[in-house]
Structure formats: structure tokens, C-alpha cells
Amino acid sequence: MRKLFINGMINSIDENNTRHEAMACEDGKIIAVGTSEELKAKYPDCETVDLGGRCVLPGFVDAHIHFLDHAIYELFTASLYDTKSPDELVEVMKKYIEEKQIPDGEWVTGFGWDQELYPDSAWPTCRDLDKISDRHPMMLTRRCGTICVANSAAMKIAGIDKNTPDPQGGELVRFEDGSPNGVMLESAMSLIGNCVPKMSDRKQIRQCLEFACEEMVKNGITVAHTEDFTSVSDKRTLWEVYLEMAAQGKMPVNLVLQLRIHKPEQMDEFFDFGFHSWEEFGKIKIGPIKFLGDGSLGAWSAGLNEPYSDKPDTTGCLYFDVEEMSAMAKRAVEHGFDLTIHAIGDAAVETFLDSCLSVKDEIKARGFRPSVIHSQIMNERIFEKYQELDAIGLIQPMYIHSDMCIADDRVGDRMKTSYCYNTMRKKGIRLAAGSDLPIESANVMEGIQVNVTRQHLSGYPEGGWYPEEALDLLEAIKWHTIYGAYVSKDEDKYGSIEVGKQANFVVLSRDIFDTPKTEIKNIAVEETWIDGEQVYKA
Ligand SMILES: [Zn+2]
Incomplete structure (x- = not known):
């Protein structure tokens, strides 16, 4: 199928960014570029799209993206981007569990918190998360994706306690008495992450x-x-x-x-x-x-x-x-x-x-x-x-x-x-x-x-x-x-x-x-x- 695109401001983004007014394509490929008049004369009787003088760029390439995670976060994870304090995080999560009617015992995940936005850059800990629920194991990931905080129910399932050593390349952040406070850095995240059921359906x-x-x-x-x-x-x-x-x-x-x-x-x-x-x-x-x-x-x-x-x-x-x-x-x-x-x-x-x-x-x-x-x-x-x-x-x-x-x-x-x-x-x-x-x-x-x-x-x-x-x-x-x-x-x-x-x-x-x-x-x-x-x- 041949198609003509006319009356555009088509930026080729070739070496010198040559600009064209029109282009023709066939079977999904560009077969000609030029002025609207030229291409109309060359390819009469084909479907014509008037670009209305608008600016055209080549389709964008995103060279690193977590495309499926994005969808999982949007569709199946609580969004914590807008939280401004650990207390607000608690409220958002409570509401999320209630709205989604998540049954007791089922894992709950959230994404996007950032302690830099919280008063005194205070990190949320398991003490905050335990206020949300003690019946749902919970893993809330920081916006960087390489840090999380878990509640006590989650740590229990993962078998994390005072005696759990820091894994290589990671850290369990601890309270003064040495017990983990729920915050897990880098590779330590997988101690919890491995317990969260991954998408299988x-x-x-x-x-x-x-x-x-x-x-x-x-x-x-x-x-x-x-x-x-x-x-x-x-x-x-x-x-x-x-x-x-x-x-x-x-x-x-x-x-x-x-x-x-x-x-x-x-x-x-x-x-x-x-x-x-x-x-x-x-x-x-x-x-x-x-x-x-x-x-x-x-x-x-x-x-x-x-x-x-x-x-x-x-x-x-x-x-x-x-x-x-x-x-x-x-x-x-x-x-x-x-x-x-x-x-x-x-x-x-x-x-x-x-x-x-x-x-x-x-x-x-x-x-x-x-x-x-x-x-x-x-x-x-x-x-x-x-x-x-x-x-x-x-x-x-x-x-x-x-x-x-x-x-x-x-x-x-x-x-x-x-x-x-x-x-x-x-x-x-x-x-x-x-x-x-x-x-x-x-x-x-x-x-x-x-x-x-x-x-x-x-x-x-x-x-x-x-x-x-x-x-x-x-x-x-x-x-x-x-x-x-x-x-x-x-x-x-x-x-x-x-x-x-x-x-x-x-x-x-x-x-x-x-x-x-x-x-x-x-x-x-x-x-x-x-x-x-x-x-x-x-
Ligand atoms: Zn990445």
C-alpha cells in the first residue's frame, strides 16, 4: 500500500537535518521525499495524509526502559511518588489495600517513595509499615529501584532477623539494637524480593x-x-x-x-x-x-x-x-x-x-x-x-x-x-x-x-x-x-x-x-x- 504525506515540516535528522515537505511510503517503508507538488505528481491516486504544516521527527528510540515493570507498577502496584512523609506513605498504602480489597496474607507492593522528599530526609522503616498492616507482607521500593523497605510480616516470611548477616553487595539497615529496620539496600533487596510472587499469569x-x-x-x-x-x-x-x-x-x-x-x-x-x-x-x-x-x-x-x-x-x-x-x-x-x-x-x-x-x-x-x-x-x-x-x-x-x-x-x-x-x-x-x-x-x-x-x-x-x-x-x-x-x-x-x-x-x-x-x-x-x-x- 502506497501512502503520501504532504504539507509537513519533515525533519529528516539525517547528517544535516535536511527538511522536506512531503514523503511517500509503500509497504511501511519510505520510498521518496520531496515537495508536496513533486510527490503528488509522481504518485497520483494514492492515499494522501495532509500534515497541516506540522513538525515531524523520526520515531523515537528509547535505548533503556523497563517497559513491563512500568505496566506492573501502573496496574498492580501502589504509587508512592507523591508521598511527602512516612505518615503519608502509611495513609496511601492503607487506602490502597482497602480499595483493592487485598485479601489477608497476600503480598502488597508499592513503588516510588523517596526519603529526600520527606521531612529531615527520614527513611520509612518497618515500624511505619507495621501501622499499615500486619496481615499483609509488604515490600515498598524506593524510586531508584535499588532500595526497599519491608514490614515485619514480610521479614518474617523471608526469615530475616537480628542474626541475618548483610549479603555481599548489600545491607540490611538496622535499629540500634541490631535488628533490621526493614530498609534493604541493593543486593539485600533480593532477600525480600525473592519471596514476592512474580507475575506468572x-x-x-x-x-x-x-x-x-x-x-x-x-x-x-x-x-x-x-x-x-x-x-x-x-x-x-x-x-x-x-x-x-x-x-x-x-x-x-x-x-x-x-x-x-x-x-x-x-x-x-x-x-x-x-x-x-x-x-x-x-x-x-x-x-x-x-x-x-x-x-x-x-x-x-x-x-x-x-x-x-x-x-x-x-x-x-x-x-x-x-x-x-x-x-x-x-x-x-x-x-x-x-x-x-x-x-x-x-x-x-x-x-x-x-x-x-x-x-x-x-x-x-x-x-x-x-x-x-x-x-x-x-x-x-x-x-x-x-x-x-x-x-x-x-x-x-x-x-x-x-x-x-x-x-x-x-x-x-x-x-x-x-x-x-x-x-x-x-x-x-x-x-x-x-x-x-x-x-x-x-x-x-x-x-x-x-x-x-x-x-x-x-x-x-x-x-x-x-x-x-x-x-x-x-x-x-x-x-x-x-x-x-x-x-x-x-x-x-x-x-x-x-x-x-x-x-x-x-x-x-x-x-x-x-x-x-x-x-x-x-x-x-x-x-x-x-x-x-x-x-x-x-
Ligand atoms: Zn534500568
Whole structure:
């Protein structure tokens, strides 16, 4: 089927961002660009869509997202984002249990609290949670996703008491008498997390994936690099539901699956599937194995080389040393899997890059493109290792917005080489954007605004936070389009509006190139088109 799109302000986001007025597509692919008159003459008698002079960009790529978790949190978890004190958290949870009529004995989960928003930055403890219910085991996860608080009923089920030691790479925070206070950091979270039943019902999984797809297209996201396998009890079931949706034409977005593991032996589960990185199954593409390198900056658990500036007794968590991770990298690559990692601190990033360098020849021979998710605290040595590997940083622009109030305190002088995306660009280091939804919002316009202003969305600080690291607008847009396409070796398939590529694009409410930088966040995605079909209209 041939289709003509005329009278638009189509930004190709090719090398020089050539602008076109019109484009033609056939069977989901762009076959021509030009003026409306030219294309109307060339392709008479075909379905014509008048874009009404509006601004068009290529469909967005989100290079790191927890697409299924987002749906689980929205549909089956209490939202704690708006709570302003532990008492309010208690009230919200009480109401949630009542409204949902959750039977006694059933697990209750919540997500999104942040002690930084509470008076005196007070952490909620099991004493608060026990006021909610002693009949429901409860796990409430902090907004970073790497810390939780549990009630006494949950700790009882998990067998956590005074005598439980801190696991490697984690901590049970304790009251003065040594008994755990319910707060669990990093790997300690799994003591509780392993007891919470994971989603297993095929219908529920399907419901969540459909919800997640809708959320994507609303945000103009046409490709999502999502990490879902750890959210379900059975990986096979999830895999079957993906394939079933794709086969039924119910998977509008392209998915790239990031395969997260916590322990080396968990890689075998993915080897057993018989697939390998960059293999395609219709709209679904197998991505890299994802290691877990460290925690978060907010919780002083990102793995640093030197102690935290505002907590000199710790360097954070580091899940693996170079030797362990190199062994993992070798096995993964030999089995045909590319590599990525969650790494925020310089020690975690460097450990990963060193591991990749230990199998560099193999990585090059297979045409792999290793990447680092987050990659926030950096140093000159790391830049060189990035260059040597041609590794890609999968960055969350919204972390600039969220972290600017803590990052200077946490790492002091190291800020000179951290969150320094313009510097990295100048060094030729490849970067692409991922939202990390549900940790941050998936709104691409907000991400672009933050990258070009280096300000909190509220406008703070005046002039920007390390403003020399602001990106120019075209570069910021490329993070969400063509650079994102590169991550999964799809730069010839989508990411810009060029002949031969998938007709994936968004129609915006305003010309982004003619909008004051601080108003970009107000631009709405009015329509999303994938393979030449409209999948969303506001
Ligand atoms: Zn993530």
C-alpha cells in the first residue's frame, strides 16, 4: 500500500537535518521525499495524509526502559511518588489495600517513595509499615529501584532477623539494637524480593505488555530497548507472549530485549533459548546480556574508585571484580551475546570496560556494540577505554534533572568528568538516550529540554548546571533517534527519515526548532506512525 504525506515540516535528522515537505511510503517503508507538488505528481491516486504544516521527527528510540515493570507498577502496584512523609506513605498504602480489597496474607507492593522528599530526609522503616498492616507482607521500593523497605510480616516470611548477616553487595539497615529496620539496600533487596510472587499469569502479562505498548506510542516511542525477563516467574511464558503478540500484529513497537542477569549462572537460561544477540523475530530483536555493576548515587551505592565525598567511609557497591566480570563477558560473547551493564560509578563502568577489553578481538570479530547503561561518574581513563572499544553510553537525560541536587555532594571534584555529555561528544564517544522508565518518565520532550538547558524542568539553576555540557538541539534529538538506532545495529533501518527506512515518525504540536529551549517540555506528540501506519493520535 502506497501512502503520501504532504504539507509537513519533515525533519529528516539525517547528517544535516535536511527538511522536506512531503514523503511517500509503500509497504511501511519510505520510498521518496520531496515537495508536496513533486510527490503528488509522481504518485497520483494514492492515499494522501495532509500534515497541516506540522513538525515531524523520526520515531523515537528509547535505548533503556523497563517497559513491563512500568505496566506492573501502573496496574498492580501502589504509587508512592507523591508521598511527602512516612505518615503519608502509611495513609496511601492503607487506602490502597482497602480499595483493592487485598485479601489477608497476600503480598502488597508499592513503588516510588523517596526519603529526600520527606521531612529531615527520614527513611520509612518497618515500624511505619507495621501501622499499615500486619496481615499483609509488604515490600515498598524506593524510586531508584535499588532500595526497599519491608514490614515485619514480610521479614518474617523471608526469615530475616537480628542474626541475618548483610549479603555481599548489600545491607540490611538496622535499629540500634541490631535488628533490621526493614530498609534493604541493593543486593539485600533480593532477600525480600525473592519471596514476592512474580507475575506468572499469561493473561496478566499480555495485559501489561499491551498497556506498555500504548504508553510507548503515546510518547512517540517506536523502538523500546526493554528489560523485562526478571519481572516474571517464567521467562518462557513471557517470550511466548511477545511472539504471540507480534504474530497477531498486536505489537506496534519494535522491541529490543535486554537480558538482565544477577549471577553468572543465570546466563545459561538465556543460552538455553537458542537465540543470540541481534537475531530478529519479526518486530522483536534480541539485545545484549545485561550485567548489574552497581547501585545508585542517591543511595551511595554506585561503585566508585575513591570514597564518596559526603560519606568518606564508603565507595559504594561493586557486584563483580574485573576477573569475575571478564569470565562472564567471555562466556556471553562465546555464546553469541553482546554486552551491556547497569553501571553508574566510575569503578563499575571501568570494571565493565576492562572486561570487554579482555575479549575485544572477539567483540570486534562479531561486530558487537557493547554499551554502558547510565555511565554517570567518569574519568579520563574511562573516556579512553570507551574510545578503544567504540562502546556506547546509554544515558538518561532526565538524571541531570534528578541528580543535580546530589551529584556535587556525592562526588565533589569528580563532577569535572561526570554527566559531561558534550565533552564525551567532542571525544567521539557514542551516546544515546534511554528513559529508564519507571525510574524516570518516558517523555522525550522533557529529556531533550534537560539536555539542551542543563536545567531542572522548573528552570533551576539559572544558566544551567555545568552549562558547557549542554547539547545543541539537533544533537539532543539524535540521541533519541538515529543514535538510538545505532545501538541495535538498526541505523540503516530507522532513526531518520530517509528513503529505504521504516516509515516511523511522530507529528508534534509545535516546531521544536522554533521553540524556546525552556518550553520544549510543553510540546505534545500528536500522532505516532510506525511502518507507515498510524498507531497513536492524541
Ligand atoms: Zn534500568
